[in-house]
Structures are given as C-alpha cells and as structure tokens.
Amino acid sequence: MIEGKANVGIKALGSEFETQNTTLLKGTRPDVAIKLSTGNYALVDITAQKSAGHILDKKGNWTGHANIPYVAESIYPSINFDDPSSTKSLSDDEVEAAIKAAKESEDFKKLAEQEWLEQQENIFKKYQEKVEEIIDNFNRDIKEGGKPNKAIFRLNQRTRQSWLEETGLMIRLNTDINKDDYTLIIDKYNSRNYKEQVEFYKNNLNKEYRVKQNNYKAIEQWLDDKILN
Incomplete structure (x- = not known):
C-alpha cells in the first residue's frame, strides 16, 4: 500500500523513473528502476523499517547484476495498522540501527558468497x-x-x-x-x-x-x- 502510493508521485518525476518493472529482473519487481545515461539501471526498494536489508535476499541478484551498479532502500517507519496513530517517524538512533542491520546483512551475504x-x-x-x-x-x-x-x-x-x-x-x-x-x-x-x-x-x-x-x-x-x- 505504502509503495503503491509512493509510486504515483515517482512516476511524475520523469520517464527515466520506472515503477514496478516486471521485465528487468527475473522473479522480482523493483519498486523504482531509474534508467541511467549509460543504459544501466539503479534500483530503489521502498520498504518498512522492520524489513531493512531484505534487498540482499531478493530474487534476481539485485546486488550482483552486471547492469545494475547501484541499489538502495528507502525506509519508512513500520506501521501499526491496529493503531496507525501510534506510528512515529524514525529517530536518529532507529535510522542508525536500520543502517547497521542492513550492513550486517550485507556482510553476512558477502561471507556466504565467498x-x-x-x-x-x-x-x-x-x-x-x-x-x-x-x-x-x-x-x-x-x-x-x-x-x-x-x-x-x-x-x-x-x-x-x-x-x-x-x-x-x-x-x-x-x-x-x-x-x-x-x-x-x-x-x-x-x-x-x-x-x-x-x-x-x-x-x-x-x-x-x-x-x-x-x-x-x-x-x-x-x-x-x-x-x-
């Protein structure tokens, strides 16, 4: 739901911004694919805080594809749908913790790949x-x-x-x-x-x-x- 709302505004940024691309990578659908001047793509995944780092485990080899030199996550606070009003913006500590979790996940993946x-x-x-x-x-x-x-x-x-x-x-x-x-x-x-x-x-x-x-x-x-x- 959150990703879908964000995609409406992203499409208005220009033709180089593609949303929900189903042909770029097999078995996965990036929220945002940005076509670069080189012909390659940068991918952005819009995800909840509790899922930070999950692009490292996505199908389609996001982080190892020859034509995708850049990937990133745009993180929003995980929403309590039972009480949406209790959802707060991420604090600096929470942002840092999310970055650390993503880094640890990436390090683990690199070790497993090695x-x-x-x-x-x-x-x-x-x-x-x-x-x-x-x-x-x-x-x-x-x-x-x-x-x-x-x-x-x-x-x-x-x-x-x-x-x-x-x-x-x-x-x-x-x-x-x-x-x-x-x-x-x-x-x-x-x-x-x-x-x-x-x-x-x-x-x-x-x-x-x-x-x-x-x-x-x-x-x-x-x-x-x-x-x-």
Missing part, C-alpha cells in the same frame, strides 16, 4: 583433474590397443569450444601436430582456471558461471563412445 565461490572452485578443480585422469586412461588405451576408428573419431572446433566454455578445458588431438598420433592433449596454455572462467562468463556472456557435473561427464561420454580398432 564460501560458495570457494566451494565452486574446489569442485571445478576436482572435475578438471578427473577429466585429465580420463584422458590419460584413454591415451593409454590408444597406445596399447591401436588407433581409433577414424570414421567416427571427430573432435571439431565446435566441440572444442563447447568444452572450453563449459569446463575451462581446451582439449585437442595430437594429430594437430602429428597426423599419426590419435591421443588427446589438454592445452594448458589456452585452458582456464576457475577465476578466469568466472571472468570470461561475466565479461563475454554477461552471466554467472556455475560448475555443472554433466558438462564434464559429456567429455567422458564422448570418449566412451569412441570405438577402437
């Missing part, structure tokens, strides 16, 4: 090491059992790029150097570690990278499907 990133990095390394082990085993089988069936043994550029984008690993055939060598090699120079992978997704794909086990299993499946002579 722990999550560390977990993701460990999983990323583990999966990459697993792929290296699989490739080593495949190469040993090639050397012990002969060359693979050339008619089905394909590792084209699209497949390589897909693996690189999904797992950070640049894998190629040794036939790129020696036409008679059908073993595989991980190109360490052109592969990416976790931090490089995260930056690539952020800067080139404008989205967050998430480690997915199935992407690594796809490489293993590809190798399993190769028929050796």
